[in-house]
């Protein structure tokens with residue numbers, strides 16, 4: 025797996041600094057010189073990482089009404105990294121596409137199986153629909169991953185009928201909160217709901233059960249246009265349902281060499297109060313990591329995209345009250361070393377200037 029040095033760099037930490045600051049720590053590792061195993065990695069994360077355990081469990085939905093904007097990839101990165109810091113994490117898959125179920129290691133049928141065997145494997149998968157129908161308990165639908173402390177509830181094709189069944193049920197917006205999220209909160213620190221881009225009844229349920237809503241917003245013109253409607257609908261839903269979740273917007277697919285992408289990125293940061301300073305850039309490492317079912321920081325810990333996602337995840341963690349106090353100094357240093365784009369990360373936001381040199385702050389774009 026990883027060398028000791030690489031294991032530290034997953035968390036943006038430096039092995040030499042760690043040895044100097046806490047030499048005793050290394051006697052706790054089972055494999056001080058060899059490559060750390062999964063449990064050692066957790067010890068390193070807990071001691072030198074940037075997440076801390078919440079005092080109260082947190083439920084977060086990753087949702088925006090657009091596909092391909094890195095909802096699932098962000099969920100995967102957040103889930104794996106939080107778990108590597110020793111948090112107990114449960115991902116609830118709510119998208120019929122099943123991407124997070126795939127990404128969390130449910131491999132599905134292998135190519136050499138017969139159709140009959142393959143179908144049997146697939147049909148044995150039980151999820152929220154079976155729980156709803158009383159055909160399985162919550163324990164029976166939880167699947168453990170190879171990361172200690174990281175579990176998930178898989179998506180099955182029956183999610184479609186669950187969505188239909190919710191329609192005729194009393195308290196139809198509260199089913200997920202009362203039967204899934206609340207019970208999970210007794211056992212997990214962080215519950216992440218990976219949503220579909222279609223705003224259906226399951227999404228209503230996810231929003232009602234959320235303490236935090238995380239919306240990836242692509243730095244592309246179509247997503248930019250959709251955003252006004254999306255924000256208005258969220259505001260209305262929150263008001264009607266008397267909800268108070270915090271909304272965090274995350275710019276994704278940033279391509280700093282393209283003017284339009286850069287300007288949209290600047291506009292988000294200048295005009296959306298809920299927007300983070302960090303972002304996820306369009307990158308081969310990001311794409312590969314998701315395909316390999318890893319977080320970017322595990323896949324290529326020493327790359328600029330990894331440094332960037334560490335900063336982003338720590339910032340999201342801070343908004344949720346689960347970041348270590350010194351994350352900012354440490355991770356900015358780490359990013360500067362790895363040549364990330366964000367030398368200006370906490371600097372002035374670069375407002376878009378119009379012809380007369382006035383900051384537009386997007387008011388004439390009329391998107392607020």
Ligand SMILES: Nc1ncnc2c1ncn2[C@@H]1O[C@H](COP(=O)(O)OP(=O)(O)O)[C@@H](O)[C@H]1O
Pocket residue numbers: 090091092093094095096097098123277304305306307308309310311312314315
């Ligand atoms: N940083 C990245 N840059 C470019 N492509 C990425 C990156 N991260 C993930 N991808 C790819 O983008 C595609 C869509 O991402 P996904 O997270 O599934 O979006 P969503 O859940 O919003 O539909 C996936 O095929 C994924 O492999």
Ligand SMILES: [Mg+2]
Pocket residue numbers: 095096097119123124219
């Ligand atoms: Mg998805």
